[in-house]
Amino acid sequence: MTEQVTPALALSGVFKSYETGTNVLSNFNLAIQPGSFCVLLGASGSGKSTLLKCIAGLTPLDAGDIRLHGTPLSRKRLQDMGMVHQDFGLSDRLTAAQNVMSGTAPSVSWWRVALQLYSRTTQQKACALLERVGLTEAHANRTTDKLSGGQKQRVGIARALISDPRLILADEPVASLDPRSSAEVMSLLKNAANERGASVLCSLHQIDLARAYADRIIGLKHGHIVFDGPPDALTHDTIRSIFNIEASAPERQLEIA
Ligand SMILES: Nc1ncnc2c1ncn2[C@@H]1O[C@H](COP(=O)(O)OP(=O)(O)OP(=O)(O)O)[C@@H](O)[C@H]1O
Numbered sequence: 001m002t003e004q005v006t007p008a009l010a011l012s013g014v015f016k017s018y019e020t021g022t023n024v025l026s027n028f029n030l031a032i033q034p035g036s037f038c039v040l041l042g043a044s045g046s047g048k049s050t051l052l053k054c055i056a057g058l059t060p061l062d063a064g065d066i067r068l069h070g071t072p073l074s075r076k077r078l079q080d081m082g083m084v085h086q087d088f089g090l091s092d093r094l095t096a097a098q099n100v101m102s103g104t105a106p107s108v109s110w111w112r113v114a115l116q117l118y119s120r121t122t123q124q125k126a127c128a129l130l131e132r133v134g135l136t137e138a139h140a141n142r143t144t145d146k147l148s149g150g151q152k153q154r155v156g157i158a159r160a161l162i163s164d165p166r167l168i169l170a171d172e173p174v175a176s177l178d179p180r181s182s183a184e185v186m187s188l189l190k191n192a193a194n195e196r197g198a199s200v201l202c203s204l205h206q207i208d209l210a211r212a213y214a215d216r217i218i219g220l221k222h223g224h225i226v227f228d229g230p231p232d233a234l235t236h237d238t239i240r241s242i243f244n245i246e247a248s249a250p251e252r253q254l255e256i257a
Contacts, residue, residue, distance in 0.1 A: 006070040007031040008167055008199035009055065014064030016054055024050040025223045028064070032199055034166075037190055039210040040203040041227075042220035043243045048203035049086075051220070052171045055201070056083050068167060082160030082198075084170040084189065088152040092145035096135060096155045099144055100126040103159035122162070129158035133188055150181030157189055161196070168193055170202035174209065182206070186213045207239060 009032040016025040024047040032038050040048045053059040055066055057078050066073045068080050082103065083089075090099045094116075101118045108118075118126075130140045133154035144152055153173060160168055170189060174182035190213050193200045204210050210217050211231040219227030219234075219242040227238045239245065 005033060007067075008034040008036070008069060009201065010065075010067045010070075011055070012065050014054060014066065015062040016050055016059070016064075017062055023223070025054070028223065028225075030218070030225070032167075032201060034069075034199055035194075035197050036215045037193065037200045037213060038202070038216045038218060039214035040201065040218050040220055041205075041207065041210045041242060042203070044205070046220045046242075047223040048220055049171050050223075052083075052169050052201065052203060056081060056169055079163055080166045082163060082165035082168045084153070084156045084160045084168065084173045084202075086172040086175045088144075088149075088156045090144045090152055090155060090159075092143060095141050095143055096130060096147065096151075096158075097123070097126045097140040099155050100129055100158045100162055103162040125162060126158070129161055130155070132161075132192065133158045134184075148181075149177050150185060153177065153181075153185045154188065157185070157192060161192060164196065166198055168198050168200045168202075170200060172203050172205065175205070182209060183212075189213075207234075210234075 009030070011028055011030045014025050014028040017023040028051070040051065042048050050059065054061055057073060068077045071077055091102070094102070098116055101122050102113055104118070104122055105113050127137070127140060135151060135154055139147065139151060144155060147155065156173070168189070173189065174185050177185060186209055189200065189202070211234065214231055217227065217229065217231055217234055218225055219238060221242055226241060227234065
């Protein structure tokens with residue numbers, strides 16, 4: 001008999017609509033296995049960000065259950081999650097190191113974060129993480145408005161890692177980066193998560209990046225899963241369906257949708 005592994009993340013019967021009347025998720029179910037790198041692939045408006053925000057506790061559910069490693073979400077459990085944002089979500093008046101340390105916020109008193117009173121251990125960990133994501137001491141001491149987009153997202157990844165999360169959520173982490181920086185940031189995210197045995201749920205528009213980095217691709221359309229499988233099972237017909245691309249569109253266009 002094969003042993004049942006508790007999913008890193010499990011959503012069951014999740015419903016989410018906005019006050020405007022937009023129904024985004026209806027009876028949504030998903031389970032992510034520990035250590036996997038899952039990409040949510042979907043067109044604009046398909047519900048990727050809403051789904052990630054529900055998991056991160058940034059927007060309330062209408063109904064449903066979300067569990068992290070078998071335990072229902074709560075403030076304490078939120079410490080087990082790190083989030084990487086599309087617009088970096090950094091405070092430009094803080095240095096890169098201070099931004100990274102602010103990632104400890106769920107587990108340290110708010111006043112410590114407000115006054116930038118971090119322990120020596122946290123300071124050392126932030127420096128080590130910045131080094132891990134390829135930034136120097138000079139970058140660490142610079143306010144983030146003086147960093148490039150790719151460097152800012154490296155800071156975003158270091159911040160997501162500082163609380164040693166078992167799950168990393170990334171909402172279109174390379175949306176505003178050029179192709180080279182995008183590939184670098186995706187590699188970094190994948191390798192850093194792998195080293196720590198963390199699972200990743202990452203939303204993307206870019207099919208080529210999804211193919212290159214995902215263990216599993218989840219195709220989302222109007223809040224429903226229309227594809228769920230390994231990258232090599234993603235056919236051109238499925239891509240057409242996920243992105244509403246006409247059947248007559250050349251195949252070349254499908255790889256850059
Ligand atoms: N705060 C909000 N209030 C009302 N409607 C919203 C809100 N946020 C998102 N929506 C709507 O919910 C639907 C799903 O949006 P969501 O941002 O989750 O999609 P997405 O797949 O992440 O899109 P994108 O790739 O453009 O970021 C859209 O119709 C959007 O207009």
